[in-house]
Amino acid sequence: MTTDDAVPKQDRSRATRQRLLETAVRCLATHGWEISTVGFIAAEAGISRGAVQHHYRTREALILAALEHMFEERTTLLDALPDPAGSGPERVHAVVTGLVEAMGGELFRAALQVWTVAAADPELRAAVVPLERHFAREVHRRAVRLLRVDDSDPATRGLIQATLDLARGLALADVLTDDSRRRARVVRAWSTQLAAALSASEEPVGS
Amino acid sequence: MTTDDAVPKQDRSRATRQRLLETAVRCLATHGWEISTVGFIAAEAGISRGAVQHHYRTREALILAALEHMFEERTTLLDALPDPAGSGPERVHAVVTGLVEAMGGELFRAALQVWTVAAADPELRAAVVPLERHFAREVHRRAVRLLRVDDSDPATRGLIQATLDLARGLALADVLTDDSRRRARVVRAWSTQLAAALSASEEPVGS
Numbered sequence: 305m306t307t308d309d310a311v312p313k314q315d316r317s318r319a320t321r322q323r324l325l326e327t328a329v330r331c332l333a334t335h336g337w338e339i340s341t342v343g344f345i346a347a348e349a350g351i352s353r354g355a356v357q358h359h360y361r362t363r364e365a366l367i368l369a370a371l372e373h374m375f376e377e378r379t380t381l382l383d384a385l386p387d388p389a390g391s392g393p394e395r396v397h398a399v400v401t402g403l404v405e406a407m408g409g410e411l412f413r414a415a416l417q418v419w420t421v422a423a424a425d426p427e428l429r430a431a432v433v434p435l436e437r438h439f440a441r442e443v444h445r446r447a448v449r450l451l452r453v454d455d456s457d458p459a460t461r462g463l464i465q466a467t468l469d470l471a472r473g474l475a476l477a478d479v480l481t482d483d484s485r486r487r488a489r490v491v492r493a494w495s496t497q498l499a500a501a502l503s504a505s506e507e508p509v510g511s
Numbered sequence: 512m513t514t515d516d517a518v519p520k521q522d523r524s525r526a527t528r529q530r531l532l533e534t535a536v537r538c539l540a541t542h543g544w545e546i547s548t549v550g551f552i553a554a555e556a557g558i559s560r561g562a563v564q565h566h567y568r569t570r571e572a573l574i575l576a577a578l579e580h581m582f583e584e585r586t587t588l589l590d591a592l593p594d595p596a597g598s599g600p601e602r603v604h605a606v607v608t609g610l611v612e613a614m615g616g617e618l619f620r621a622a623l624q625v626w627t628v629a630a631a632d633p634e635l636r637a638a639v640v641p642l643e644r645h646f647a648r649e650v651h652r653r654a655v656r657l658l659r660v661d662d663s664d665p666a667t668r669g670l671i672q673a674t675l676d677l678a679r680g681l682a683l684a685d686v687l688t689d690d691s692r693r694r695a696r697v698v699r700a701w702s703t704q705l706a707a708a709l710s711a712s713e714e715p716v717g718s
Contacts, residue, residue: 333631334631335631336627336628336630336631336632337627337631338545338628339631413630416627416630417627417630417631419683419686419687420543420544420623420624420627420686421543421545422687423543423620423623423624423686423687424540424541424542424543424544424546424624425543429687432687433687433688436687458696459700459703461696461700462696462697462699462700462701463700463701463704465693465696465697465700466677466697466700466701468680469677469680469681469684469697470673470676470677470680471680472679472680472683472684473675473676473677473678473679473680473681473682473683474676474680476626476679476680476683477676477679479626479627479630480626480629480630480636480639480640480643481640486672489665489668489669489672490669490672490673490676492669493666493668493669493670493672493673494669494670494673496666497670497704497705497707497708498704500704500707500708501704501707
């Protein structure tokens with residue numbers, strides 16, 4: 305058995321940071337922006353305010369780190385999506401379902417709190433926008449890989465982006481009520497069209 | 512020329528309310544939730560705090576009235592969309608473009624502030640959800656009419672809903688940066704698919 309003293313200081317520090325960011329995400333998603341102050345998040349994480357400020361000097365620094373953490377969690381979710389077996393419409397449907405689920409939920413609700421405040425706060429917005437750009441590219445890349453498409457074709461690229469915009473819209477529709485039944489029907493309608501479009505644009509290899 | 516005194520009291524009261532709600536929408540969209548207190552909105556509208564409280568006793572009452580006002584403005588925008596000439600993909604593209612524009616912009620940014628706070632506030636959420644349900648039905652009805660489709664067909668209904676979810680996702684993507692160029696490409700990609708799907712599901716009248 306190791307005691308806390310036996311764990312190198314650096315690892316403990318990393319574990320504290322991890323716990324803090326996870327708590328920040330949960331606080332934002334559950335209690336919203338106004339309540340999620342540094343003091344509240346610290347108390348919820350069981351970490352002293354001083355220790356929090358050792359890692360993140362300001363509330364903005366903590367919130368931005370939490371937003372990066374959300375992005376990393378989301379790309380981890382996307383990377384963990386099983387590669388659906390088969391081909392054709394059912395495979396496309398499975399991929400779109402996975403994308404939509406990975407884009408929604410608690411991570412979306414937490415990010416929504418940050419986006420909404422950033423929408424009316426130019427300073428926070430300036431810090432958030434480059435993170436969002438980077439994240440959008442990472443998600444797009446994963447969607448292309450999962451759908452096994454060539455997005456150098458502008459029409460295909462537009463459809464992939466539309467699918468991710470749809471996922472964002474569905475995530476927003478789920479914030480106030482449980483929208484899962486309606487969402488399943490919408491995803492079915494969408495993925496049927498997407499599959500038809502992607503199979504129509506497919507060229508045999510070497511043609 | 513009429514003076515203020517010549518305007519019936521009821522009309523003045525209605526005009527005051529109208530100005531107040533327009534100001535509330537603009538304040539929410541521009542300055543966000545935290546800054547948009549009753550006092551701030553009253554000052555921006557040039558109306559005394561007492562007069563505001565005569566119309567809306569609490570901040571929640573004012574915010575909910577502002578949300579209804581956003582909905583009315585949005586349905587008015589949708590009703591004012593010109594009926595695009597022609598038929599086929601270009602007509603569908605014009606309708607989708609109109610829907611997406613009407614669902615975004617300042618009205619969306621103001622509503623986003625209310626939704627985001629309601630997401631973490633059960634009391635506000637309980638008041639917002641019935642308004643949202645009513646509004647979603649009204650928008651859906653207008654989309655069906657503009658697209659001239661029969662949404663008793665579940666596949667068609669799913670495609671209309673997907674289009675409106677996409678519009679919501681695009682509106683959210685436009686909150687932090689000007690996303691209009693990318694949005695135009697996404698709308699083009701989706702409307703092409705939607706037009707193909709709708710024309711495939713069309714049956715000759717009387718068949």
